[in-house]
Amino acid sequence: MFVATLIAAGKLTDEVVREAIDRLDMTGHDVGAPHWLDEHDAADIYFQGSLVSARSELAKMDHGALDVVVQPMGDRAKKLIIADMDSTMITVECIDELADYAGLKDQVAAITKRAMAGELDFRAALEERVALLGGMSEGVLAECRYERVKLTRGARTLVQTMKAHGAHSVLVTGGFTAFAGPVGEAIGFDKVVANELVIKDGMLTGKVAEPIVDKDAKLATLTAEAAKHGLPLAETLAVGDGANDIPMITSAGLGIGYRPHPAAEEAADAAIRHHDLTALLWAQGYPRRSWVLG
16 A cells, blocks of 8 residues: 655645546556545545556646655654755755855855765765865854754754654764754754864864765664664655765655755655655654644
8 A cells, every 4th residue: 555645835726636646546556535634735645556657647747836755655654764954954055155154155066066966976075175164263163053054944843743753863964063963953853973074273174074974874874773773764764955865865764855956856755845844744644733843
């Protein structure tokens, strides 16, 4: 048994729900009656048939502000969330904003964009960008965090609600501890894994301490945390936006691209392009009355 969850950033109409049912029916799926999670916001459609063909068919729906998550019914409510930080749990890329204080934002942001698209090796791109920040005062880190870093809408509600229902949560990022620590605390993550900038005499040296958190480290965090809590990967959720998130996205029980770069979107089980992060609560079957608002 599978479930397709339709999530609207605007209003989810009965007509759109009916179209989804008709598309599944016409492609040979055995479709049940729809169920509103929250009326005109999110609806479930249960069906039997092919997961792959259902995803392909429902992806053809063209209604602008509609997100669709199709997955097996079993293990739908996940017990572990592993989340990227930059452009996922927060609205910016911290290294790009930090570079702005040195007048280098355009140069650094161009490298970031290519790295997130999978066009550059993440480690090499990280080292290149951090090297450009050498000589910056340590105090700029806190200044940048205070002035530029904003939580993505729904981030705290997503994590707090999952925790209230017994899930564990880990923020894992190729970004830096100076940002990830406070962000993880503000959202309520149980654990934070991030890179550490090397600082000497109050100045950034332009180096990153080993070991570097890259795509392999993100995947290792997913598998280690699942094992630690005695969870099969089917009971895990991974969410991110860039190429360095792909291994954890493809290995998790539900891999989500959040407003993702094309490579991450292609690899993910589903993409959230329109709604905020609370869409992932509807995807897990949680109606709004069960959310922990934050």
